[in-house]
Amino acid sequence: xKLTEVIRIAWExxxxxxxxxxxxxxxxxxxxxxxxxxxxxxxxTEATISEQITSLGSNLLFVQSSFSRAGxxxxxxxxxxxxxxxxxxxxxxxSGVKAVxxxxxxxxxIKAGSVTLENITVLGSTTEFPSVRDMDVAxxxxxxxxxxxxxxxxAVLGSTLATxxxxxxxxxxxxxxxxTTKLTVIGVMAEKGTVGDxxxxxxxYVPIQVVFQKFTPSxxxxxxxxxxxxxxxxxxxxxxxxxxxxxxxLLLAKRHDVSLDSLDFSVTSQQDIISTQxxxxxAFRSLLAxxxxxxxxxxxxxxxxxxxxxVTERTRExxxxxAIGATPDDIRMQFLAEALLLSIVxxxxxxxxxxxxxxxxxxxxxxxxxxxxxxxLLAFGSAAxxxxxxxFYPANKAAQLxxxxxxxYE
Amino acid sequence: MNDKTIIxxxxxTKVYGMGDASVxxxxxxxxxxxxxxxxxxxxxxxxxxxxLMHILGCLSRPTSxxxxxxxxxxxNLSKKELALIRNQKLGFIFQxxxxxxxxxxxxxxxxxxxxxxxxxxxxEVGEQKALNMLELVGLADRTHHQPQELSGGQQQRVAIARxxxxxxxxxxxxxxxxxxxxxxxxxxxxxxxxxxxxxxxIVMVTHDxxxxxxxxxxxxxxxxxxxxxxxxxHKL
Numbered sequence: 001x002k003l004t005e006v007i008r009i010a011w012e013x014x015x016x017x018x019x020x021x022x023x024x025x026x027x028x029x030x031x032x033x034x035x036x037x038x039x040x041x042x043x044x045t046e047a048t049i050s051e052q053i054t055s056l057g058s059n060l061l062f063v064q065s066s067f068s069r070a071g072x073x074x075x076x077x078x079x080x081x082x083x084x085x086x087x088x089x090x091x092x093x094x095s096g097v098k099a100v101x102x103x104x105x106x107x108x109x110i111k112a113g114s115v116t117l118e119n120i121t122v123l124g125s126t127t128e129f130p131s132v133r134d135m136d137v138a139x140x141x142x143x144x145x146x147x148x149x150x151x152x153x154x155a156v157l158g159s160t161l162a163t164x165x166x167x168x169x170x171x172x173x174x175x176x177x178x179x180t181t182k183l184t185v186i187g188v189m190a191e192k193g194t195v196g197d198x199x200x201x202x203x204x205y206v207p208i209q210v211v212f213q214k215f216t217p218s219x220x221x222x223x224x225x226x227x228x229x230x231x232x233x234x235x236x237x238x239x240x241x242x243x244x245x246x247x248x249x250l251l252l253a254k255r256h257d258v259s260l261d262s263l264d265f266s267v268t269s270q271q272d273i274i275s276t277q278x279x280x281x282x283a284f285r286s287l288l289a290x291x292x293x294x295x296x297x298x299x300x301x302x303x304x305x306x307x308x309x310x311v312t313e314r315t316r317e318x319x320x321x322x323a324i325g326a327t328p329d330d331i332r333m334q335f336l337a338e339a340l341l342l343s344i345v346x347x348x349x350x351x352x353x354x355x356x357x358x359x360x361x362x363x364x365x366x367x368x369x370x371x372x373x374x375x376x377l378l379a380f381g382s383a384a385x386x387x388x389x390x391x392f393y394p395a396n397k398a399a400q401l402x403x404x405x406x407x408x409y410e
Numbered sequence: 411m412n413d414k415t416i417i418x419x420x421x422x423t424k425v426y427g428m429g430d431a432s433v434x435x436x437x438x439x440x441x442x443x444x445x446x447x448x449x450x451x452x453x454x455x456x457x458x459x460x461x462l463m464h465i466l467g468c469l470s471r472p473t474s475x476x477x478x479x480x481x482x483x484x485x486n487l488s489k490k491e492l493a494l495i496r497n498q499k500l501g502f503i504f505q506x507x508x509x510x511x512x513x514x515x516x517x518x519x520x521x522x523x524x525x526x527x528x529x530x531x532x533x534e535v536g537e538q539k540a541l542n543m544l545e546l547v548g549l550a551d552r553t554h555h556q557p558q559e560l561s562g563g564q565q566q567r568v569a570i571a572r573x574x575x576x577x578x579x580x581x582x583x584x585x586x587x588x589x590x591x592x593x594x595x596x597x598x599x600x601x602x603x604x605x606x607x608x609x610x611x612i613v614m615v616t617h618d619x620x621x622x623x624x625x626x627x628x629x630x631x632x633x634x635x636x637x638x639x640x641x642x643x644h645k646l
Contacts, residue, residue, distance in 0.1 A: 005524055016512065320508045323469065324572065325497020325525040327490045403469045407508065 001330050010337040013310070014345075024306040025346030027299025028386070032350025032379040033357055034292035039375035040358035042285035044368035049277050052195040053270060055134055059098075059239070060270045063090075063231040063248060066263070081264045084212070084226040086252060087126070094247040096239030099128040101232045104208050106215035108178040112165040120161065121203045122178060124211025130189075132234045135200070140172045140187030148207035155183035160201035162188045178204065181214045241269055289375070293382060299346065300386035307339050307394035318398055319406025332399035339391020340384065347383030351376055415478075416580055416611050417443035417466060422475035423634075424461050435461040436472070437634035443613060445579070448606040450622040451615045453631035460584075462631065463615045467500060467582045468492045480579045497525050501573025505585035507565040509557040509572075516540050516553045519571045526576065543571035547601060563594030570601060574610075581605070583614040587621055599624045 014021045065081030087100040104124040110117045127145050130137060143154050155176065162171050171185045183206060192200035212226040235244050245267045253260050311318070318331055326334075355371055362369035424436040436458045443449055453459045464470045465477060468484060471492075476485050480499055487495065502508075509518045519540040523531050531539070544553055547567040557565050566586060573581050583602065587595035603624055606612055614625060622628045623642065630637040 001524055001527075002530075316508070317510060320510060321521070321525070322493065323467075323496060323502050323504075323508070324522045325493050325576075327493040327525070327527075329490065330493075330525055404464055407469075407504070 001326075001333065006333055006337045007341065009334055010341045013314075013338050014341060020306065021342060024302055025299075025342050025349065027302040028296065028343050028346030028383050029299075029350040029353060031292060031296030031299045032347050032383050033354035034295055035289055035379035035382075036351065036354025036371065036375050037357045037361065037369075038288035038292045039285055040354075040369040040371045041361065041367060042281055042288055043370040043372050044362060046278060046281040046285070047370050048368050049281070050274050052193075053274050053277065055192075055195065058134070058270070059235045059237060060132070061233040061235065061241075061244065061248070062268045062270075062273075063233060063252070064266050064268065065227070065229055066266050081256075082228050082231060082252075084208070084228050086228075086255060087231050089251060089255060090231065090233060090248055093251050094233075094244060096236045096244045096247075097233055098236050099132050099234045101126045101128050101132050101234075102208055102228050103129075103230050103232070104211045104216060104226070104228050106211055108204070108215065110161075110165070110176055110178050110204065112171075112174060112176040115165050117161070117164060120178075122211060122215055123203050123205050124208035124215070125205060126208055128234075129205070132232055135192055136190040137187050138190035139170075140185070142187055142205070143207050148209050151207065151209040151213050153181060153183045153210060154186045154207065156187040156189060156205040157185060158189050158199075158201040158203045158205070159191045160199070161204060164202075178206075179215070181210070183210075241271070245269070289378070292379075296379070296382050296386055299383075300343070300390040303339055303342055303387060304390035304394060306342075307335060307391055308397070310338070311335060311394050311398040314398075315401065315406050315409040318401050319403050319409065322401070322403035323407060328399040331401075332395045335395035335398045336388065336391050339395065340387045343383045343387025343391075346387075347380045350383065351380055354379065414445040415442055416445050416447070416480055417441065417613070418476075418478040419466075420476040420478075422462070422465060422472045422477060424458075424465065424470070425473045434634050436465070438475070439631070439634070439636055440475075441629060441636065443580075443611065445611055446606070446609050447627065448603070448612045448625045449614070450625040450628045451613065451631060452617060452619070452622055452628055453637070454617070456633075457631040457637075458634040459615050459631050461634075463582060463584055463613075466580075466613060467502060468496050493525070494527060497522060498528065498576060499579045501576065501578040501581045503566070503569050503573050503581065503583040503586045505588040507557070507562070507569045507589070509565055509568055511558065512556055514554045514556055515544060515549060515560070515568045515571075518557070518568055519543055519575055521572060522576045539575055540571070543575050544568070546574070547571045561594070562590050563597055566590065566594075566598050567601065570598075570605075574605070579611060581610055581612045583612060585616055586614065587616075587618070595621070 063082065084102055087102045091097060091100045102125065106122045106124070107119055108122045110120045127143060127148060130142050137156065138159065140156070142156055147154055157165065157171055165171065165176065166174065171188060174185045176183050176185060189205065194200065233244070233248065235241070248267055249260060249263065252265060253263060256264055258264055321331065354376070358369045358371050361367070419439055419441050422436050422439040423434060426433050426435055439462060451459050451462060465472050468479070472485055476483055479495065484492065484495055510521070516537065520536050523536045541550070541553060544550055547570050549564060549567050549571065552560060552564060557568070560568065586602070587598055590598060599621060602612055602614070616622055626642055628640045628642065630640070
């Protein structure tokens, strides 16, 4: 029997029961669409997160204090973790480093005129901060090296903070109070948004020396230098990641007087963070795809069910075809083709619905969706396999009917 | 008329059930049908005529004995091989016409060509052949009608056209007039007779003596055995 004939007969059989065929394929349609949409949403989330991480700046290394050793930070000569001067040492002593910025955070209540805001993050940094972290100053300017060294009481506002404190008025030149320290506003940052759980627009940016002096004073600072949590190292574009990492580790281990086996800090690259993030979302994504895949299997069972009904309904037709010479293989092929065609048509509709749904979802919600071509192939392929698998049993049942019994069937 | 033997059965038996509960539907039937013959098989219900027809029509296999169709022993063929024999050598006419519903007369007639595994017949050739067959049975103007738009007599003519399209060596007709009024019934029997005159071999199962009158020879079955063979006398 020619393949075109097989397909034609199967297609006619499907069209004879349009509503039933549609309802049968609905399971497949939903399954395929669900796989595509789920994967699109998780891929969109992943892309957003990666972009946000990259938007923090490029070619970054994060050097973090790790307080793995006994005792609070600052107790004893060698257990203090990172100090402010480490930044300058890395800048000087490691090749391939473009800039090093230091951050020191504190929380403060801020007042400007009649407005009081509590729990505002005060971020102390050095002058390279905007360029390394890929942030722009929208109005006024960032503080300079002299202002930092001289601990001048100046501040740059995050965009949201500026609006909350001053509304539409120009904040430049205004004086705000953070805890007890009066700060003169010299600039406003451009909008940056939220990355992870950090809202870059609601922070107050001040020279790090001011933070050390006014917000996080330490009695050990005079002996050991000011302890800091995090250093951002921006590498030259052509710098080798491993080489720079090793150099930093050697240098800081020597400065902190610790062995390489028991470092009191860790060096992480931006790529490490992205990979960690990706492996997390990849696991989440495959979980979603599996859940959606289950609905494909349910759809397949629906096809099997309706094919069994169809075989019973068309027993007499099967008998007629057998009488005029259809072999068991011919009959099996006919019903298998019908099941396959149902699932393939369902798969195609599901593909359209899935892509449309993913685009619509991205359009209507804040979440971004990215249609992954692999997910379309996977979903469609599974639909076809499901059709063949669940179509086989009914088709086999049809092929094994006895022609005499089948012809007698009313 | 040539002397070629189309059907030869030797001591056919068909037993249903096992052990004590077994029933012999056929109990040693030996018959012979020559090419070009028009033969009737008669008998009361339970006489084994349906069972014999199913075996002659390659729809089931005998329990023992031999069935030689057109020179080929087909007693022990597989389901698939029997299907191919039905397709190549046999044409069926049923009491209930057994056309595919919601399918045009033309498509119904062409259907056996779909399952012709030996020759690949193009759609155009097949369609022309089907049109010729429908013309032969007098339905040239009904080719695109579906069964539910045709009268019983017309449906049976479509079935006859379908039975003829593969140039079978044998037509098996199972109560072909059973569902028809007597006028249409006689028309169908006249058609069968005219096919017989063109040399087609026909075996017809019937319980109606008037219908059997149309044939040359009547085999009566009783209790699974050949009871009598009667020649109708008219040489056609």
